[in-house]
Amino acid sequence: MRPKSRFSLKNAILASLPLQDLAAIGRFLEPIALREGVVLHEPKRHLDYIYFIESGLISLRIVGVENVLETAVIGHRGVVGALLLEGGHLSAHQSLVIFPGSAHRIRVEDLRPLMDERSEIREHLSRYVQALTFHCAHSGLCGVRHDRERRLACWLCLASDAVDANVLPVTHDYLSSALGLRRAGVTQTLARFEEQGLIRKMRGVLQIDERKCLEQRACSCYSLISDAYALPGPSTFRKEHHSKTAAVV
Known part of the structure; x- marks a missing residue:
């Protein structure tokens, strides 16, 4: 190819x-x-x-x-x-x-x-x-260090960045398994996010509606990890990618 x-x-x-x-x-x-x-x-x-x-x-x-x-x-x-x-x-x-x-x-x-x-x-x-x-x-x-709510918010923001979308086809079972959390706790936390207007849950799909607010709920790991992918060098991943995908559109 x-x-x-x-x-x-x-x-x-x-x-x-x-x-x-x-x-x-x-x-x-x-x-x-x-x-x-x-x-x-x-x-x-x-x-x-x-x-x-x-x-x-x-x-x-x-x-x-x-x-x-x-x-x-x-x-x-x-x-x-x-x-x-x-x-x-x-x-x-x-x-x-x-x-x-x-x-x-x-x-x-x-x-x-x-x-x-x-x-x-x-x-x-x-x-x-x-x-x-x-x-x-x-x-x-x-x-080890962060609570369930901050970890879930961090994961949702990182996943959204990774797929460049606010609609994530993810289930409560998956989040529970991947993050090592009780399913009931995951369901409770996501329900709280939905009540606060941060996300919407549908069958097998989760939509992020208030991304900035969700980032504020995330632990500090989100910004640290996100910044790591944008480390400066001969070219910066995030800057380069956004400029080139804009050219496609």
């Missing part, structure tokens, strides 16, 4: 690459549909592909014997499998598609030589890995 134009790409990292680097990596990219419930990577398994997410949402999670804990969500500004690019061959996480969408995938054996040959590709991916590592670390801290 050879992208004809950066403006046809929704993935923030690919869209911000210089044209020569985009052309180089584009020779190896393969478009793929992401279906809900599909596992892209399993823990302790060899990593064959890296996924540049175009749309949809991926849950990065630690899987125990009887428990699962989500450490990050990855959407259009990210890459699934990026944590393995700095070395290593086995994934420590499970990567599960929770909202369907699409991606461009590339074989690890094709991407690593490109990173060695082209400094811009390596720098863009390295900056993203730093942000994702920070995201995972703060998710662990958040689960």
Whole structure:
């Protein structure tokens, strides 16, 4: 797959690459549909592909014997499998598609030589890995230090950013499982958010109506994680992505 134009790409990292680097990596990219419930990577398994997410949402999670804990969500500004690019061959996480969408995938054996040959590709991916590592670390801290209401508000804001939308096809059961919270508590907190006009709940869908107010309810982890993805460098993920997607429209 050879992208004809950066403006046809929704993935923030690919869209911000210089044209020569985009052309180089584009020779190896393969478009793929992401279906809900599909596992892209399993823990302790060899990593064959890296996924540049175009749309949809991926849950990065630690899987125990009887428990699962989500450490990050990855959407259009990210890459699934990026944590393995700095070395290593086995994934420590499970990567599960929770909202369907699409991606461009590339074989690890094709991407690593490109990173060695082209400094811009390596720098863009390295900056993203730093942000994702920070995201995972703060998710662990958040689960220990912050209360249910602030954690739920934080997750909803991060998921909304990741899919660039205010309508999230998420259930109470999923939030309970991913965040390690009692389902009754999740239902109670979301009902309170709805009473306050922050969200609206429908069958299998949650709509954020008052985004700024929801951000104010979120713990400090939200702003810290959000800022990490916008770290300055040769190009800034958020700034670059918004300017290029505006050009598409």
